[in-house]
Amino acid sequence: AQSVAQPEDQVNVAEGNPLTVKCTYSVSGNPYLFWYVQYPNRGLQFLLKYITGDNLVKGSYGFEAEFNKSQTSFHLKKPSALVSDSALYFCAVRDSSIKAAGNKLTFGGGTRVLVKP
């Protein structure tokens, strides 16, 4: 069974400082990894994904994530956080070896990011 862990319920960071949101995963095969962001009372917005290739993936709004196979991690990073980055962030995984249509996206529990001015 596949799973995702986001070990921090909340991350607090000062505006202008680097932001890191941690994610580790478990799948049987090779992972497809995704990051989504959710603003209050809104849906999930896609930020970035890792499918194959370069381990450093760049996405929307200045975010990037690094795939580390040996540590089974896919941490989300932003070099300089903005107050507007305050939101709920979700990491998700799919097992690339499962070809069935029911290969669901498994989500972590979410990490709330609070960026203070």
Place this chain on the structure above:
Amino acid sequence: NAGVTQTPKFQVLKTGQSMTLQCAQDMNHEYMSWYRQDPGMGLRLIHYSVGAGITDQGEVPNGYNVSRSTTEDFPLRLLSAAPSQTSVYFCASSYGVSSGNTIYFGEGSWLTVV
């Protein structure tokens, strides 16, 4: 493009009532799905569809029905609402069923069952 559109955004139901959450997408996506979001649990898959006329169960299907008569629409029906179904519901879609395809989400429907 509107993307994935869900209605209603907010709804309060009494225990035992039935209702339908509507979902439509204008991206000609084959794959559509419904998730529920509960605090600390991320999102869990309720039902999904890989095309018109084809639906299947996800990990938490009990108490919900779906149908897919057209490519665009994928309504979720609550047959007899229970307080345990109080949640935020998200409809999602993607182009094709490849695991690497990005799934796009609607704005959500906040449902309270009293």
